Amino acid sequence: MNADRVALVGGGPLCVYALERLAALFRAQPPAAPLEISVFERSGEFGAGETHSGAQSPTSALNRVASQIAFAADESHPEAVALLPKSLRPTFYEWAREKFQRDGDTYFDMRPEDVPARCQHGIALRDMFGRYVALLREIPGVRVELRAEEVVDVERVVEGEGAGFLLHAVNGDAQRAYRADRILFATGPARRRFALPLAASAPGARTPCYVPHPYPLHLSLDESAVPPGCRLGVLGLGLTAIDAMLFLTEGRGGHFFDDGNVLRYAPSGREPARIVAASTSGMFTWCRPRNEKALDGSGQTHTRREHQGVFISTDVVDALRMRVGRPALIGSETVRQLDFDRHILPLIVLEMAYLYYATAFGADFAARAREAVAHAHARFLQAPDAMPVEAAIEALLAPVQETFAAWPRAVSGRESTPRFDWRAMFEPLGAGVGADDWHERVVDFVRRDNRAALEGNLHNPMKAACDGVWRDLRPVLAQIVDFGGLTAESHRRFCEVHFRRYTRMSNGTGPTAMRKIQALLEAGLIDAAVGPSPRIEYLAQTGGFRMVGELTMIERTVDVLLEGRVPVFDPAQEAGPLYPNLLRRGLIRHWRNPGPDGADYLPGAIDVNRRFHPIDAAGREIPELTFFGAPTEGVAFFQLSAARPYANSPVLNLALRWANETVAALRAAHMPATT
Ligand SMILES: Cc1cc2nc3c(=O)[nH]c(=O)nc-3n(C[C@H](O)[C@H](O)[C@H](O)COP(=O)(O)OP(=O)(O)OC[C@H]3O[C@@H](n4cnc5c(N)ncnc54)[C@H](O)[C@@H]3O)c2cc1C
Known part of the structure; x- marks a missing residue:
């Protein structure tokens, strides 16, 4: 019997999560036919990949704490049909403790709240990759091949034994081709060709540095x-x-x-x-605040400390779609699209104000504020288009600000807490026009921000508001924007304004690195x-x-x-040959958000359906191919991150659904045909 062939292109964290899932599923029930799994990783750093390379400088820090990193699905994932035994799926923190206790390696003597270097994460990923590959190789009929090669092209082939794909891979001058029945692409961040718009080079011009x-x-x-x-x-x-x-x-x-x-x-x-x-x-x-939500090394209690939306939630978004969403055909689906600025931003600002004051003044204030704002909130949900955006924000904030004005602040010991000012929070450096003191403004803000970060994400009102709304409510944000949830124009603004705001306000690096940046700013370097x-x-x-x-x-x-920025993905602009070739062959195409009068928005991502299978140039799904990460960012957001334990991690869910589907498809192909 011919072996089934599954290829994984990219051997970074997502590949580790995918292998873990295959190992768990095949340990529970071995494959029906021989199976060959090939992992292609151009850097040869299997498990760590390029981003988390174990060989990189220890000056590059992760932006999350040790207890917030997982390598495997756990009990929080309802769709995980088989889990590995607990001893085979340590979290990063548990892995580091184990390594320290076993080898006496003090580099891994960490506390749950410590921020690891990316190379430390990479060393752990490499080890976990090796463990999952070993588990797979123990399963009868399973072979795993590790290929330190770059996949440069994929073509669809139809032969006697059925349809499949041919991967073309290179390593130096050596070129080889491999058959595959199903392929997972987890190739990491975008890497664009020379991006700078240079003036036409004059005679005698020097090569740009x-x-x-x-x-x-x-x-x-x-x-x-x-x-x-x-x-x-x-x-x-x-x-x-x-x-x-x-x-x-x-x-x-x-x-x-x-x-x-x-x-x-x-x-x-x-x-x-x-x-x-x-x-x-x-x-x-x-600066990412000291993470007070993640002090438990097991990771099991983290989500309990996360903020749950009071004024904005998935139910609220569903209701808004029904009331004011504009129907648009996205692929084969009709989506009732929202406008982020008009329908969502006022609720986000309200949620931030609420959390800001609740952090400063406690549960009694929170209860009073909820009561005070209930009427204005209900009115907004009934008619979110009734007022211009800023007026809608002010109308929602007014009852909260009145509660603050009347609150006996001295009792809480937080009498110095300033009034919530959303404009100052969003633009803390003010307008830049004619600002000859911009450097001083940056230094002043970094100092204040670093001090606030040390107070932690449950104690500092500003940090609690940013972390609790922009980070903890990412699943709600994803429901709002993913798969054409916003109108074309609003989608563009989301990418250009709000997504950057999310990154800036809640996705920075931690106090250790930011104190160093402060020192370099103060030194004038x-x-x-x-x-x-x-x-x-x-x-x-x-x-x-x-x-x-x-x-x-x-x-x-x-x-x-x-x-010094990660570019936005565009298959036509990628530096490597793989995506331009897939585009040329019609295996992928750009995704479009249809706008009025042909003013479609193309965020750069490729067209995929909700199972992340590409839609080819002829408009047909290719279910054997799956793309995760940068190529689909812009259609589905918040994918590029390490997995979290006990949080029903969206990143792990991607790997999990792919593995469930792959294993089911392989089994189905070997079921006796029924008449
Ligand atoms: C600089 C940087 C810092 C980051 N810091 C953090 C952080 O602190 N915390 C966090 O949660 N997330 C961080 N991220 C997000 C990061 O994307 C995820 O943490 C994670 O790396 C995603 O895993 P991945 O497997 O999808 O991609 P990657 O880790 O990038 O792995 C993809 C792999 O695919 C390989 N590859 C690509 N194309 C080919 C090809 N054609 N053939 C063969 N191999 C190929 C690459 O060599 C690479 O090793 C960071 C990202 C970047 C770029």
Whole structure:
């Protein structure tokens, strides 16, 4: 009997979760026919993958705590039809404890609330990958092949034995082709081709000193690419930019030291002389607060401390869709689309205000505020289009603000809590127009924000509001935006404004890394003066660049420019050959959100249905192929993250549904035909 062949393209965390599921399912019931599972990982780092490579600099931190990382489905996943025994599925924290106790390796002597380096996560992923592969290899009839090759193309083949796919893979000069019946693509973040719009090169122009992709840091940012003493421009002020900045300072031998209560930086002389950093917002992602919801090492009680929406929930969203949603045909489904600004933002602001004050003044205040706002909330849900957005926000906030004004604040010991001001919270640095003090504003905000983060996500009102609404309510946000939930125009605004806001307010890195960024800002090594929306000019005579703040009008000239942002995925723009080839062959196509008069919105993602199978150029589903992660972000959000334990983790659910479906399809193919 010919073996069934399943291929996994990408050997990072999602692949680990998928292998765990296959191991659990096949241990419960071995496959009906011989099965070959091939894992393709171009970096050769099976399990860790490129993003969480165990070989990367320890200066790159995860943005979550040790107790919030899982490798396997658990009892919180209702769709998990088989679970591995508990001893075979440690969480990251349990894995680290085990390693410390077994090997005495103090690098893994962690507390649940510690933030691991990404390489530590990678070392654990590599080990768990190995364990799951070993479990699979013990199952009769199962073979697992690890191929350190890059898949560059896939074609559909129809032969005597039926339809299938041919994967073309390369490793150096060697090229090989492999048959597969089903393929899972978990290829990680987008990587675009040279993205900078350079002026046409003049005669004698120098090669631009431009680094389009910073990873792996030790190769992309070595001293030949970013020489010691150079002026470096960084586009982006989020996790990638922070990784690069810490790698180029601490990673090059500089060190941070405590000077009283202040962290300071002692340079090594090998770092850039100055790092000019700018982004669309001109602000660093905010510091992730100390995570007080995740102190339990087992992970089992975390969700109990998470915020549950009071004014916005999946039921509220369903009701809004029925009342004011605009029907649109998305694939074969009619979706009643909402407008994020008009229908959702007022509720988000209300939820934040409520949580802000409830954190400051406790349960009695919360009960009083709920009562006070009930009428305005019901009125909004009845007619969310009745007022302009800002008026709707103010109408919803008014009863909460009145409750605050009348509240005996001194009793709670929080009398200094300022009035909730949503505009100041969303734009804490104010308008950038003509701001010649943008750098000072950034430094001042980072200082305040870092102090707030140390108070924790259950004690600091501002951090509780950001964490509780933008992070804890991600399943509600996903229900709002995923699979065409917003109108085309609103979807565009969500990607350009609100998704960035979510990232900035709730998805930054933790206090350890942000205190270092503060020290580098205070030392003047990071220069944030250019501010929001930088314009970039290529200086052909030198190979350098001029960065001009669109709002501040401040200019800086830099020798080297680094893209410090993860680009938005677009199969046509990908640097590697795989996605352009899939597009050319018609196996995938762009997803569209249909707009009025042909003004469709294309976020860049590929067209997939709710099971993440692609829709081909002819409009047909290809059920044997599945895509997760960046290629489908824009259709389905919040996928790119590590799995969490005991949280019915959406990322684990992706792997779980794929494995359930794959195993069922393989079994069905070997069932005797009934007449
Ligand atoms: C810089 C960075 C920092 C991040 N930090 C965090 C964090 O702190 N916390 C968090 O929860 N999430 C973080 N993320 C999100 C991250 O995407 C997820 O944590 C996780 O890595 C997703 O797993 P994955 O398997 O989908 O992708 P990846 O981990 O990226 O793995 C995909 C793998 O596919 C391989 N590959 C790609 N194309 C091919 C091909 N054609 N052939 C063969 N192999 C291929 C790549 O080499 C890569 O190893 C971060 C992402 C980035 C980019």
